[in-house]
Amino acid sequence: MTQSHEEPALSDARGLAVAMERMLRLAGNRIADHNAESPLVARLTDHIGAPLHELVQVDHEYRPWEHASLQRGIDAYLAARSPGAEWFGISGRHRGHENISDMLSGALQNGAYGLGRPDYGTAATGPDTSMEIVTLGLVAAAAPDGAPVVIGVRPADDFHRTVVASVFARDRATAAAVRDEIGRLCAEHDVMRGQFLSFGSSEHHGNALVSFLPRPDLAAADVILPDGRLEAVEAHVVGIAEHSEQLLKAGQHLKRGLLLHGPPGTGKTHTVRYLTSRLTGCTVVQLTGPAMQYLDPAVALARRLQPAVVIVEDVDLVAEDRDLYEGSQPLLFALLDAMDGTAGDADVVFMLTTNRVDTLERALAERPGRVDLAVEIPRPDAEGRLRLLRLYGRELRLDADLTKIADRTEGVTASFVKELVRRAVLVALRDAASVEVLTDDHFDTALGEMFDPAQSLTRGLLGAAGNEG
């Protein structure tokens, strides 16, 4: 009782104050040192010179198929601004499924993530080439103005549909400047420029949504069309590309829409392939079937990597489809909108093919200006069939009455004639180990097989009208 009212000795009070002050300082230091408790976070905070909660993070999202270009962009950035910079990574079981910022706070809060080695993967850069990419990693670098920044990359996965490049810095402007320069360098070093790209599931490179295909190599002589037709198409598509500068100067637009229509097997795809082989250096973006859901990013890609071609084959098959496409309008309208939305001065060619132009005609007529050249690819006439026989038999000596064969195949398609030559070779191979000459007998037998009533489906699939002469 008496004690509680006693004034503490002056020396005790001073001692307490000193102890209190020391305690507060320690607590303060602990907060300040908190970052240092995670070597991972310390790699950022030591470099940038500010605690984690003071860092600004600027993100930019890239499509999964842009990962290789992003890597090239960052590589180019580092080479210019921070040569010798070394990537570090994040350890932890769920790394890569969280945003980098979440992993950094996780590292501080519960040690779920730590400092580790970067994660690497590969990404295609061409039909037969690939490069190593950092799928999850960070690298300390300098901003264009010399300020310290840390660049991070987090991969796309089933949950996150985009690759995220983050820039950490002391202020927003610095981080944004780095983001912008990396973006510029990505575009400059884009691995897709000038490539033949196909949207869809990839057979070539694992999970990639976009695959690189070898560019077709076809000569005009490989495409048998009625006189002048290929030339007209080529003049429109390739001619505009060749004179793009003069056309722009003369106030003319470059964008063009080509529609090839005709029965199956007459060479629409073949013609498209020929045209792309003539458009060397042009980026080709091909969309088929379910890949149509990527229409918008694919068209955006083509615009960015122009001169470019966007190929949509057999549009009638998906024209009415609303499910494939995110929007509620049928796909054909989405496509026509995308064609219309592409600026006129963009050197982008849209190549559409269809077997059933009648189903598209109204929609196309209602939205004029998207397709500026519609060309029919018909079944070959007798002269055409003769030329096709010679084309597909060019490695052989044809000791047969080709005119007669051409007459007998009235109404068939080019692909039927191609198959006929192959069958004739097979017939010849039944009698001999190798084939150099094809005779009337070989063709007769082959034609007999192909016109056999039991093969009416085959004929149908080859697009033949099917009347044996």
Ligand SMILES: Nc1ncnc2c1ncn2[C@@H]1O[C@H](COP(=O)(O)OP(=O)(O)O)[C@@H](O)[C@H]1O
């Ligand atoms: N006009 C043609 N000239 C030369 N070959 C052709 C022609 N049309 C078709 N072919 C051959 O038949 C194959 C199938 O034709 P394709 O172009 O796919 O037909 P479509 O796209 O009109 O249905 C081609 O790969 C090509 O080998």
Ligand SMILES: [Mg+2]
């Ligand atoms: Mg086709």
